[in-house]
Amino acid sequence: MLVDARQIKAARSFLRWGQRQLARETGLALSTICRLERSEGRIEANFDTVEKIRRTLENAGIEFIGSPNLGVRFWVRTEAVANPPQDEQAAVSSARTGQVSGRLVG
Numbered sequence: 001m002l003v004d005a006r007q008i009k010a011a012r013s014f015l016r017w018g019q020r021q022l023a024r025e026t027g028l029a030l031s032t033i034c035r036l037e038r039s040e041g042r043i044e045a046n047f048d049t050v051e052k053i054r055r056t057l058e059n060a061g062i063e064f065i066g067s068p069n070l071g072v073r074f075w076v077r078t079e080a081v082a083n084p085p086q087d088e089q090a091a092v093s094s095a096r097t098g099q100v101s102g103r104l105v106g
Contacts, residue, residue, distance in 0.1 A: 001066035002054040005039045011062040014074035025060075026052045 002008070012022055019037065023030040028049060036045055036053075043050055054064065065071040 002050060002057075002064045003042060003066070004070050005037055005041065005043055007064055007070060007072050008033075008043075008053060008057070009037055010072045011057045011064075011074075014062065014072065015057070015060055017060075022053070022056070026056045028052060 008022075012018070017025070019033045020030055022028075023033045026033075032045075032049060033053075036043060036049075058064070061075045063073040063075060065073060
């Protein structure tokens with residue numbers, strides 16, 4: 001459940017996406033992404049806007065964690081893990097469990 005602006009930032013961090021890439025992937029304006037991420041706490045935006053962000057990030061492997069401890073989890077896709085570049089071999093070997101998760105503190 002996507003409810004907090006910090007979840008968007010955390011999800012982008014897992015994916016190594018900048019705000020521009022999220023805007024491009026969702027079809028939203030960069031200014032919209034920036035405005036949402038500037039807010040603290042609960043997202044106040046049009047339902048369709050939040051849904052576009054949620055769907056895009058979930059399709060990229062993000063799972064949103066709801067109450068009581070908001071956070072995000074990143075599921076590594078097995079096809080992406082099958083043939084990683086050499087410099088990512090060590091990181092991938094620890095990611096073979098299939099997930100990396102983080103909780104938001106604040």
